[in-house]
Amino acid sequence: xxxxxxxxxxxxxxxxxxxxxxxxxxxxxxxxxxxxxxxxxxxxxxxxxxxxxxxxxxxxxxxxxxxxxxxxxxxxxxxxxxxxxxxx
Amino acid sequence: xxxxxxxxxxxxxxxxxxxxxxxxxxxxxxxxxxxxxxxxxxxxxxxxxxxxxxxxxxxxxxxxxxxxxxxxxxxxxxxxxxxxxxxxxxxxxxxxxxxxxxxxxx
Amino acid sequence: xxxxxxxxxxxxxxxxxxxxxxxxxxxxxxxxxxxxxxxxxxxxxxxxxxxxxxxxxxxxxxxxxxxxxxxxxxxxxxxxxxxxxxxxxxxxxxxxxxxxxxxxxxxxxxxxxxxxxxxxxxxxxxxxxxxxxxxxxxxxxxxxxxxxxxxxxxxxxxxxxxxxxxxxxxxxxxxxxxxxxxxxxxxxxxxxxxxxxxxxxxxxxxxxxxxxxxxxxxxxxxxxxxxxxxxxxxxxxxxxxxxxxxxxxxxxxxxxxxxxxxxxxxxxxxxxxxxxxxxxxxxxxxxxxxxxxxxxxxxxxxxxxxxxxxxxxxxxxxxxxxxxxxxx
Numbered sequence: 001x002x003x004x005x006x007x008x009x010x011x012x013x014x015x016x017x018x019x020x021x022x023x024x025x026x027x028x029x030x031x032x033x034x035x036x037x038x039x040x041x042x043x044x045x046x047x048x049x050x051x052x053x054x055x056x057x058x059x060x061x062x063x064x065x066x067x068x069x070x071x072x073x074x075x076x077x078x079x080x081x082x083x084x085x086x087x088x
Numbered sequence: 089x090x091x092x093x094x095x096x097x098x099x100x101x102x103x104x105x106x107x108x109x110x111x112x113x114x115x116x117x118x119x120x121x122x123x124x125x126x127x128x129x130x131x132x133x134x135x136x137x138x139x140x141x142x143x144x145x146x147x148x149x150x151x152x153x154x155x156x157x158x159x160x161x162x163x164x165x166x167x168x169x170x171x172x173x174x175x176x177x178x179x180x181x182x183x184x185x186x187x188x189x190x191x192x193x194x
Numbered sequence: 195x196x197x198x199x200x201x202x203x204x205x206x207x208x209x210x211x212x213x214x215x216x217x218x219x220x221x222x223x224x225x226x227x228x229x230x231x232x233x234x235x236x237x238x239x240x241x242x243x244x245x246x247x248x249x250x251x252x253x254x255x256x257x258x259x260x261x262x263x264x265x266x267x268x269x270x271x272x273x274x275x276x277x278x279x280x281x282x283x284x285x286x287x288x289x290x291x292x293x294x295x296x297x298x299x300x301x302x303x304x305x306x307x308x309x310x311x312x313x314x315x316x317x318x319x320x321x322x323x324x325x326x327x328x329x330x331x332x333x334x335x336x337x338x339x340x341x342x343x344x345x346x347x348x349x350x351x352x353x354x355x356x357x358x359x360x361x362x363x364x365x366x367x368x369x370x371x372x373x374x375x376x377x378x379x380x381x382x383x384x385x386x387x388x389x390x391x392x393x394x395x396x397x398x399x400x401x402x403x404x405x406x407x408x409x410x411x412x413x414x415x416x417x418x419x420x421x422x423x424x425x426x427x428x429x430x431x432x433x434x435x436x437x438x439x440x441x442x443x444x445x446x447x448x449x450x451x452x453x454x455x456x457x458x459x460x461x462x463x464x465x466x467x468x469x470x471x472x473x474x475x476x477x478x479x480x481x482x483x484x485x486x487x488x489x490x491x492x493x494x495x496x497x498x499x500x501x502x503x504x505x506x507x508x509x510x511x512x513x514x515x516x517x518x519x520x521x522x
Contacts, residue, residue, distance in 0.1 A: 001089060001145070004097040006196050008138070011104040013203055018111035020207055023230055024214045029223060030120050030177040034127055036226050037169050038114065040256065041131050041162060042107065043233045045138050047240060048158065049100075050200075052142055058245060058411050060154040061404070062236070062252050065421065067158050068397050069257035071165040072424050073229055074172070075386065075431045076261040080222070081176045083268050083516065161396065168389040175383065 005053040012049060016042045033077055040070035096144035103137030106130045119185035120177055128170035135162045201241050208234045219274045225263045232256050245412040246334045249404075253420040258505055261427055265512035269519060329483040330409045330490070338414070339490040343473040346493070347458050350500050354455050357504035364511040383432075390432040397425035405498050406491075415494035419501030427509050435513045444510050447503045454500030458493045465489075 016039055023035030044063045051059030089097075113126025139159045146152050183191070211231045215224050232255025239248035303310045320337055328336035338346050401422035408414030430438035462473040469477065475489025476482040 001093050001096075004093075004100060008100045008104055008141075009196070009200070012107065012138075013200065015104075015107045015111045017203070017207065018114065020211070020230060022114045023226060024210065028120055028177075028182065029220070030173060030180075030182065031114075031123060032223055032226050033173055034120075034124060034170075035114065036229055037166070037173070038110070038127050038131060039230055039233060041135065041166055043237065044158060044162060045103075045107075045135065046237065048142055048155070049138070050240060052145060053196075056243075056245075057146075057151045057154075059240060060151060060158065061412055062240065062245065062248055063158050064154060064161070064400060065249065065252045065404075065417075066233075066236075066256060067161040067165065068393065068400060069253060069421070069424055070229075070233075071161075071169060071393065072257040072428045072431070073260040074165075074169040075390070075428060076257075076264050077226075078172050078176050078383065078386070079431050080264045080268060081180060157396075161393070164389050164392060168385055172383055172386055179382075 009049050012046045096141045099137050099141035103134045107134040124174045204238050229260050249412045249417050253417045257424045268516045328486045353504045415497030419498040423502050423505035447507045451503035454496040458496035
């Protein structure tokens with residue numbers, strides 16, 4: 001079973017790398033945010049899967065924190081857009 | 089491997105597959121709004137499948153509640169973030185591909 | 195083997211993000227990349243089994259530091275200033291320092307070796323004796339709160355001092371005279387309002403869990419304070435700062451922050467009155483283990499209170515400045 005979890009883990013890592021690539025090089029600033037958002041979701045899943053892979057389920061606490069907190073970052077971004085007109 | 093482990097492996101593989109398609113969609117889709125669509129829809133199904141796969145490997149304890157909590161939070165926040173992002177992109181004057189084509193034709 | 199591979203990939207991502215941050219001129223994009231930087235570094239900490247450190251990084255890095263950096267950009271402008279100075283001298287200094295640091299690591303014992311000096315001195319004693327002496331399952335908490343209680347008191351004072359520093363630069367948030375109106379927040383985003391209302395109670399509940407479960411699992415006062423502050427920051431962002439001021443006003447925060455430090459220090463003083471050393475919890479109750487338990491719970495509460503007040507105070511100061519500059 002660890003084999004399956006390890007494979008899942010590596011696959012999520014690859015998806016994270018793709019989201020990172022989008023955030024590093026994006027046509028518009030919104031695409032960057034989209035990449036960051038995707039990276040955040042995948043981070044939560046990655047932490048959960050790694051916790052199961054290494055048999056340390058207390059990692060789930062950190063996954064919950066990320067799921068809750070990364071939303072605040074997104075809301076802050078929106079608030080920032082309301083204040084300032086986006087420059088392209 | 090027990091039968092539960094097989095189911096769990098299938099669910100995990102499904103989640104990974106949808107996550108991949110979403111990531112590919114981030115690059116391949118033509119304009120921002122379709123890219124939001126690709127990312128957010130696959131994010132949701134990927135989260136559901138992967139968490140379900142992990143749930144099948146959990147014995148009956150606090151971790152089940154934690155996993156369900158993660159699932160509930162992500163199901164709420166991730167689509168909301170995408171929705172609000174698309175809305176604020178619209179607000180910021182970003183056009184869809186069809187609209188920008190039409191304005192180019194004129 | 196897999197863990198080494200994952201570590202390498204994560205370090206590669208970290209380096210790429212850092213390089214991109216250096217070369218990007220759009221500061222907003224830089225802030226976005228910084229949040230990825232924080233995600234990746236927390237993942238590296240997790241992979242190294244440093245769960246409590248990862249917890250702190252997760253709580254601070256993705257949410258509150260993004261919020262504060264965006265607040266700074268809203269005040270200062272979004273593009274980096276052109277640097278007209280020649281940067282060759284800086285490059286030389288950085289290269290020499292980096293080379294010296296890398297040379298310094300040559301003499302270090304191999305990573306993860308059991309014979310390393312760090313595993314020889316105090317660590318075995320903590321691992322062997324702390325279950326008897328302190329009796330907490332999470333050894334990190336017993337080291338931070340009991341064995342090195344004086345250090346942690348110093349850190350709490352540092353957080354408090356940082357809050358005073360920022361407030362004296364930015365000015366404290368005055369209670370606004372105008373009535374709180376829904377227009378001050380993200381009024382047009384109705385979906386956000388609903389979701390925020392559902393999420394905020396969970397965040398506060400989770401902060402309480404982290405505060406009181408820190409003796410048994412990862413977490414503790416610092417992380418709990420940050421998460422609780424994050425809940426109110428979310429409320430202020432979605433509904434407007436004046437609504438958040440009605441729940442916890444800036445004036446209350448000015449009371450909470452020193453109160454936490456005083457609570458911490460008073461535990462030490464009680465120990466002294468009872469005839470032991472400063473911050474010796476053994477004498478707080480009839481048995482030493484119970485005394486340790488009481489002491490740790492109270493000082494974690496003090497830490498949580500100060501950190502909560504400091505984080506929220508910083509946010510209020512920033513949002514106050516942003517609003518004022520927007521009015522002018």
